[in-house]
Amino acid sequence: MTVYGWMRMAWTDEKLKWNKTEWGGLHELHLADHEIWQPDIILYNSASGSSIDHYGNSHCVVFPTGEVFWVPPAQFLVFCDLDLRLWPYDTQTCHLTLGSWTYDGDQVDLQLGVPFDGFEMDLWNTNSEWQIVDVKGNRAEQYYSCCTEPYIDITYNITLRRQSPAYSAIVITPAAAIVLMTLAGFWLPPNAGEKILLNGCTAIIICLFLLYFSQKLPAMAGNTPLVVLFYSSSLHLVILSLVVTVVVLNLSRNCYSIPVPWVLQSLLLGWPGRMLGLHHIVLLVPSAEDRHESCSGMEDSSIEASSSGGNVSIGDDSRRVLTRTSSHRRHQVNWILLAIAIDRLCFLLYCLLFIILATVYSV
Template sequence: MPEASTALRCVGQELAVLLFLVLTQTHTGTLAAVRDTATGTLPLRTPSAWNATWTDRLKKDLLFSYDKYARPAQHTNTTVVSLHVTFRHIDLDEEKSILTVQGWVRMTWTDEKLKWNESDYGGLSVLHVADHEVWQPDIVLYNSATGNVVDHYGNTYCVAYPNGEVVWVPPSQFQVFCDLDLRTWPFDVQSCHLTLGSWTYDGDHVDIHLDKQGSDVEELETNSEWELVGVEETRNVRMYACCVEPYIDITYNLTLRRRSPTYSAIVITPATVIVLLTLASFWLPPTAGEKIILNGCTAIIICIFLMYFSQKLPAMAGHTPLVVLFYSSSLYMVCVATILSVVVVNLACNHHATPLPWLIKNLLTGWMGQVLCLGYLVDQASSMRHNMSSANAEELRDQQAVAFDDHDHMVNSSDDRQMITPQRARVSSQHDWVVLAAAIDRIAFLVYCLLFTILAIVYAV
């Protein structure tokens, strides 16, 4: 009897528990129905079972215990990475001497842990995995200009194949320092380089090879100022004193040429005008004060362009552009030409008490005058002296004709001749000084032509 009472007691407990579960489920359903009635929505249904695809099963099998931080090969084996860069756009910041390169980096390697049999997975031959799911070579830009920012690549998917081959083509941006040589600006050609290599693996673990698939510049977008004229690829094997293992990197040498038609109109044409204005000031009449004004205006133009260069070009220690040196030299020459103009105007306009020395006068009236194209001025001086001689002879005849006049009248005539003759002599002497001033202008013109020719040869680009 005790056993029967114990069994009845167990059955009663089980019935009580079952009744409690039924009441609890009924109460929950009632509350859900009340909520659905209050909100006006239908009761939520339990989602059906999700059907996994072959891709899901393959990724689960391959990546379940995959360690993306471990190189997918034995430590005694070498992972070969094929590298190829396709350049899309280039931009050179002259102020900071930084070259920015945007392109596509194609990296291919073999992952021993990502191999599968296609027939086991419904004939699946390609697997797309995110870049954070699998191992990737730590290839970085050695000469980066962005400091501690080493994430050059965009977050794009990798493509894996049954034989373990993995292809990753991320869009990339590299910034490198470039040693600019602006001496031949704006017709300069710059050379910059990008050095890519593994940051932690030596050549015995990660071997980098060049991938020659396609052209490096086949997708290059046109730059408004720079033209990429050549790319040279080099694979380097370097040995360092600290280590016995070789370290491998890939260097891309980029040759860029500036597109200079606009700069020719902005810089070269004004330089030609400055030279012509400076030379033209020597052909103005010696008595023209406009020579000084013209040289002053030319000096102002040169100063404006030098200010433009200071804003446009960076201040460099050893690579001053030749065009800047040309404008600076031209400014010095214009200043000297202004001083010569002041001297010439002073010689031509001031009245000189002494006549021109006969040695200089003979040179100017001889072969030197012909070489300097002073013939018309010398002819004017000769004509003036001839007229003076004729006037003196006529005065002498007049003196003989009036000899019968009284003594007082003759004294007055003699006084008039004494006043007229020195005045004409001073006019003739002054004209000789004008010829000298014109000769200085002509000599300065020839010297300046020679100097500008030398500057053009020295600063030719």
């Protein structure tokens, strides 16, 4: 964090006292910063390397009482311990620790200025991304094993909150769209190839967002943003959804000569099937079969009647073919019902999983 501001320091120098009446009513002096003694107040946790010149070259104001007033422009560059777990709704606290570099507390006794925390926000320029929530000053005395005298430092704790309306539109809204796209795939017809296309597009979108996060956020151990974890978990769920889609397409498109196991068939035609909304599909299937069989029977009868000179009769081989075709069609319908049931079960399961993810990663 880089802080630009004015540093206000005041101290008393016994060597700079004078009597105003003896000097023509002189009530103040303006002296260059290199002409008088100044405290060597340094930023302890500076991130600017070997450069420790924090203050600009500005004059000091000296009063007859020996009080020296110095307000130089200052620039502080410090390391901040970032916690990006709640990004982009995070709040960060950075510390500025100031103290004398060569003088102990018996020689230079640092005190907080007025107001009590020594930090004024009158000339604060608003930032487009960060908002200052709180600033607190704290004076501390440190004792080291090498020395008996105290060493005094003053620490300013600056609490910042990220302003995130833009991030909400860029990150949060697409997350809701990804959830809806993933759930919508389960409501497409079980034999629709568009299910794979929809899941593939969703996976690509999530990968693009993860690449955006890798460029936007620093890699920090133990502080992975929750929104990144949500996108990562969503990618796992989409890949599993893609696997389920392949299974469903297999069940609905392939022609099976074997029936659905009786346990699954009883569940599909019983109350579990009604709970999944399969009852109206089950009711429509026999009527369609009957119509198809009757139409096929009428066609075969008319053909046989015309060839036999008007005597209408259906041979045993024809009945066998019709029965076998009807049986295969019934098996295939049951497999399609199983595919629809898998889709709807996965829809309910994914709704529950996304609710759990949103609850866990929004804390």
